[in-house]
Amino acid sequence: MIRTEEMLLNVGPQHPSTHGVLRLLVKVDGERIVEAEPVIGYLHRGTEKLAEDLSYTQIIPYTDRMDYLSAMTNNYAIVHATEKLMGLEIPERAEFLRVIVMELNRVASHLVWMGTYLLDIGAMSPFLYAFRDREQILDLFNELCGARLTYNYMRVGGVKWDAPAGWIKKVEQFTTYMQKQIKEYHDLVTGNEIFIGRTKGIGSYDQQTAIRYALSGANLRVTGLNWDLRKDAPYSIYERFAFEVPVGEDGDLYQKYLCRMKEIDESLKIVAQAVGEFPSEGKIMGKVPRVLRVPEGEVYVGIESPRGELGCHIVSKGKDKPWRLKFRRPSFYNLQILPILLKDENLSNLVAILGGIDIVLGEVDG
Amino acid sequence: MDTLLLYLGPVILLLIVLGFVTYAILAERKVIGWIQGRIGPNQVGPWGLLQTVADILKLLIKEDTIPKNADRTLFKLSPILAFVPSFAVLAVMPFSAQIQFANIGVGLLYYMAVSSITTIGILVGGWASNNKYALLGGMRSAAQMISYEIPLVLSVVGVVLTVGSLNLNEIVAAQQKTWFIFPQIIGFIVFIIASVSELNRTPFDLPEAESELVAGYHVEYSGFRFAFFMLAEYVYIFAMSSLTTVLFLGGWNAPFGWTFLPGILWFIIKFSLVVFFLYWVRATMPRIRVDQLMQFAWKVLLPVALANIVLTALLKEVPFLAHYY
């Protein structure tokens, strides 16, 4: 007698497409996924616990290691929350530098996403093209703060390093260069029949589901909701720049791809504007006491990281160390919807859908 | 002398094929490297020429591991099953008017029949490994090979109808004036797509699908057993490119009557172009999905190939077109 049997497939924690140490317990019926359960925690380093014994400045390097593809926004989240609780004024030049590096970091992060996503789908070349262009951003950061990945750049009250001579000019050149490169990516990928076939109509969800699951970033916007914290809860000096928030329609993978590609465009626009208005001189650190003693209180602020809403919740008891520090890690929230998206999908779609969420395991696991 | 050649010839061919595989792998890495704006291997030997040699040496001296719960007999048998047919098909390949090992009447049929044995080797390997990814890869491979063999065979029926023979020498001889790529353009397109799929190469590399199945059917293989799978894969590239050249690109015939180069060189040039095409596709395309793969074979390629047969038969009766067919 012929009978079929469900098979339990253990995807990860060591697997080329889980983007780190994510483990998925997948029950498959042939190639069809019956059930999928994400198992996380393999990269948990207890950032929140460690932070309770660290001064506010000492926490900053730990945030670099959460979302390691976008360490600048992580830096900013903690610094911004602390500043908010202390009620600090930030010098303009520092704000400009922050916006420039955060937006460049967003471009770098989306480039990595685009490259690795195409790699998941089986195309090798876009990955290398994307990394070639990202390399230029890393070089810029290297010149600015001496690190390529874990920048430790921002400080409560400003930034650590001023832009070296000629740096702004290089950023400007890069912006023009990158705007041209985007067209190349569109030529190579966007119209490719196989790519469209692999992504169009796959892994879609509606707006209501996205809100219930508290998705954020491109994962939320792709359902047609115009929600970007840079616009809707403006922080830093984003209000001064003109940019658009790309939204999708039906939340499928192709729209997510288009959304993120447009976000690169918009980020470059912001960088171009910021470079144009960059104050020629000024301080990069505000008036900050040597030992930061944050007044007693509680604060939650969310900022728009490349992956979604990156929140920082600080509870202070007036000491130089936070009483409790909690990060709202967008990848952690966004990953929760995965089991629903994977149900009854094909095994090939697993990598496409997982890749589409754009997770960074360092962030998921905290 | 003849007896000597009978035994020595295949050995020489094997060495040539091994040499080809060695440098095809290097060429692939170099070409794809250039396409992706990289340099490719350049450390081992001048211009990286010894890279593959070093890789093979490493594979050969590696510890031979067999998973504990694997079916040992089948596990060992599988690489041989996969490799032997890939080499056996070369016997009927006419590389030039003189160089051919077996001029048999049903050469084309022999190629198609023998090459499909490799599928069994891959399926056996996937099964015997006792690994879920390998099993999925093996299953995908079997489904894919069987599906694409049909359009592959049907696409060359047009050529066979025109020549009226399955003998590869006669097929080449019939292309003295016009290469079949022109009158049989539909057949050629179907053939090239199906052959890329038969070779398990991007965009049809689902059995290996690194990002999905880690490595597919050969995930548990290492050392020289793995080398055999790789070897089979690249020997098939050799064989399939040769077949493409023979069937559609006029084999050793010189284009425009440029006979100043010997036939074998023309063969090599055409053959290299086909191989380059395979590399180029690999560097450009994403991977297709399983269900799309099946639909494409049965709903697109098969009807088109069938239509091509009917079209060829019809055009054969049209007076002023008939001499092309």
Add this chain to the structure above:
Amino acid sequence: MSEEEKKPPVRPKPAAKKPEPKPLPPSPKQPVMDALATTLKEKFGESAVMEGYINQPNDHLCTLIISRENWLPVLQFLRDEHSTPFDYLQNASAIDYETHLEVVFHLHSLEKKEMIAVKVRLDHENAELPSSTALFPAANWNEREMFDLMGITFTGHPDLKRILLPDDWVGHPLRKDYVAFDKEV
């Protein structure tokens, strides 16, 4: 070195403490806050809202402390029936204040672009709270995280088990009385 040694005796730190006793200017959000507290009290009784205040440094964030019994109904009300539907769970976190534990939900209304913080206080010994996973699927992993790190049991949670730490871990690290297994760390 010498500079650092000079520093402690100076300690000119009253700046941070001074503004606290000083009464803050009334917040523009005060009417919103009062209306919200009144509505909740009318609906769920006087004891439902234990405290309501405005967190001024945090952009005048309305903060409500809800009694444990009314936790789920209040969340449901805020999500579905309130004139400003707070349907987006922005952040969920738990704090150990030593005297008690506190669970905070930062809820957002995507429509009106409003944000509130809803809190509930729990005892250390009897840290139990009904799970809000059915209301906010996003709370699922957050509650597991709180259970894992803070030791709060969410009754009615579909799959309450450790999420970040190994299953055989002893203790809940984010509690202030947690003793690290290895003192060196």
